[in-house]
Amino acid sequence: MGRSVETVPNDDGRARVHADAHAGGRAGERADGRAGECMDGHPDKRTDKRVMRSRKVMIDAFEHLLRAKPYEDITVTDIAREADVDRKTFYKHFGSIDGLLAYILDRHIAEIVESTHALLFRDGELLEQDLDVRLRTFFDMVNVSLMTNISLNRRVFECVPFDLLLSCVKASMLEELRRYGAVPRAIPAELLEYYLSFVFGGILAAYRRWIASDGGVPIESVSSAVSALVAEGIASIAFPPDAADSILGS
Secondary structure (H helix, E strand, C coil): CCCCCCEEECCCCCEEECHHHHCCCCCCCHHHCCCCCCHHHCCCCCCCHHHHHHHHHHHHHHHHHHCCCCHHHCCHHHHHHHHCCCHHHHHHHHCCHHHHHHHHHHHHHHHHHHHHHHHHEECCEECCCCHHHHHHHHHHHHHHHHHHCHHHHHHHHHHCCHHHHHHHHHHHHHHHHHHCCCCCCCCCHHHHHHHHHHHHHHHHHHHHHHHHCCCCCCHHHHHHHHHHHHHHHHHHHHCCHHHHHHHHCC
């Protein structure tokens, strides 16, 4: 289920991810410069604890640097120096700085989806049939994740190029949707990329606008509006206008 990707490390270790980079893929696949040995952003039993400690040190170093300088100015040398590791260690784990970012986002998104799933399911049974409620629960978890470290997340939204952020989020969310069998069957395969770009691009843009604002609008109001718009979009997929007309007898 990997992404068909060619990555070309620049002098600063940042991979140039080509146009098909967001066709799929997960954190365990090295071909796209993302971190190896760890699927879904979570360690499995085969992952050595030393590996996870090494990654944490490098992630902490990256986050510290991001607070002080723009994303595009951070180099592998910066991270290696801050984390007290050599460049080879960084490349072994993450492949590129974009790969490190993708790994971090994979973990956050997996946690959001799993938290949502835990609230909505019990013993494999869906507790809430109402789509609006399920979406609100998901966005509540997004808000919790965003606000847990708002200063760092603000820097991510401010500094990371929007296209890169969207590419990472789409890839991670698509894998989570597939993992839970939640990709709407009504979406033609050849149009899935466009649907994902529209939905997640809009979600990211709304949260990015909130991050850039003075905070006068509560984040709950933003997520409620986004949730309602996504619900309308999903409903239109499940019931196209012509089908809805026939169902309603109009």
